[in-house]
Amino acid sequence: MALQESTRAALKRVSTATLATALYKRGFRCQMIQGVLPLRKLGESMVGEAFTLRTIPAREDLNPLSAFRDRAHPQRKGVEDCPPGHIFVVDSRKDPRAASAGGILVTRLMVRGVAGVVTDGGFRDAEDIARMAIPAFHARPSAPTNLTLHQPIEMNVPIGCGDAPVFPGDVLVGDNDGVIVLPAHLAAELADEAVEMTAFEDFVQERVAAGHSILGLYPPTDEANLELFAAWRQAKGR
Numbered sequence: 001m002a003l004q005e006s007t008r009a010a011l012k013r014v015s016t017a018t019l020a021t022a023l024y025k026r027g028f029r030c031q032m033i034q035g036v037l038p039l040r041k042l043g044e045s046m047v048g049e050a051f052t053l054r055t056i057p058a059r060e061d062l063n064p065l066s067a068f069r070d071r072a073h074p075q076r077k078g079v080e081d082c083p084p085g086h087i088f089v090v091d092s093r094k095d096p097r098a099a100s101a102g103g104i105l106v107t108r109l110m111v112r113g114v115a116g117v118v119t120d121g122g123f124r125d126a127e128d129i130a131r132m133a134i135p136a137f138h139a140r141p142s143a144p145t146n147l148t149l150h151q152p153i154e155m156n157v158p159i160g161c162g163d164a165p166v167f168p169g170d171v172l173v174g175d176n177d178g179v180i181v182l183p184a185h186l187a188a189e190l191a192d193e194a195v196e197m198t199a200f201e202d203f204v205q206e207r208v209a210a211g212h213s214i215l216g217l218y219p220p221t222d223e224a225n226l227e228l229f230a231a232w233r234q235a236k237g238r
Contacts, residue, residue, distance in 0.1 A: 001184055003049050003085075003171055007191045011047045011173050014194035016180040018201065019173060022193045026186070033162035033179040035094065036120060036137040039130035046135035046174035048087040048115030049184070050166050052159045053078045055092055055100075058151035074152035079105050081155065084113030087172045091159035092121025098149035099124035099142035103132075110134040118172065118179050120162035121150070137179050199238045203229050 011019075016032065023031050038046075053074060067073060079101075082088045088109055090100040101117065103125030109117055116135035122142035123129050129136050139162075156168045164181050166172075171187040173180050182190050204218045207228075216222030220229070232238075 001169075003047075003184075003187065007171075007188045008047050010191040010195050011171070011182075011187070012045045014045070014173075014191070014198050016045075016173055016175050016177050018194045018197050019180050019182065019190060022190050022197065023180070023182070023186075028183070031164055031181045033118065033120060033137075033164045033166075033181065035139050035162050036118060036179055038174065038176060039123070039126055039136045039138065042135055042174070042176055046087065046116040046137075046172070046179075048085055048172060049083075050089045050168055050170045050172055050181070051078070051082040051086040052156055052161075052166055052168055053088065053090045053152055054154050054157055054159045055090065055150040055152050057093070058148045060148055063148050063151045074155050075101070075105070078152070078155045079108050080112075082109060082112070082114050085115050087116040087118060087174075088114055089159065089161055089166050089172065090117075090119035090121065091161050091166075092119050092150055094120045094139065094162060095149065096122030096139045096142050098122075099144060100138070100150070102144070103128040106132060106134060106136060116172070116174060118161065118174065135174055137174055199233060200229060202238075203232045206232075 092100045100119035100121045101123055106117055106129050110132055118137045122138045122140050124142050124144040126141035158167045166181050169184045171182040207217055217225045220226050
């Protein structure tokens with residue numbers, strides 16, 4: 001099921017924290033990719049469907065520099081095949097010692113219209129990538145010469161990225177707190193719920209900042225607070 005543009009727009013307006021709560025209500029507890037942050041502060045959330053790349057520990061005789069000349073090399077082919085609007089997600093086994101990609105490959109993804117790139121490893125040319133107009137998440141910069149630690153094996157298969165399961169087509173949302181993975185079949189309903197939750201949390205934030213107690217407000221066990229919330233929504237057009 002393709003990601004609807006209305007769902008994409010809604011997900012850009014909600015936080016990964018709010019989505020984590022919505023997922024937790026449904027029994028999903030391990031959907032946050034652990035240990036990754038954006039290379040630069042984001043103005044809006046990254047949203048897109050997952051296009052994955054799986055790596056294994058490299059076997060040196062099968063992963064020399066000459067391997068990159070092969071047009072079918074999974075890393076190179078993945079960069080060319082990742083559809084516009086999708087997010088290129090790399091399983092680097094939480095090992096940032098070798099680069100998952102560098103400035104040239106990320107530039108290619110950017111100009112092809114890819115919505116973002118995520119690895120639980122690291123990037124080389126991190127300072128250059130941070131200046132690009134594409135959201136990029138990693139654990140930390142990689143040593144540029146450790147080329148043979150990761151061996152790309154296959155594209156667009158289920159992977160683990162930062163301890164989170166990522167299936168092709170799952171919807172990733174990334175903000176300044178990190179990246180969360182939404183099962184594709186739940187993305188639209190999670191987006192709708194998160195928009196509602198965000199409205200209520202904004203109301204609560206205003207009340208608390210004005211000096212009100214959280215008791216009876218968060219969670220809203222006092223009916224009077226729900227009435228105040230309804231009036232707030234009408235006034236704010238939310």
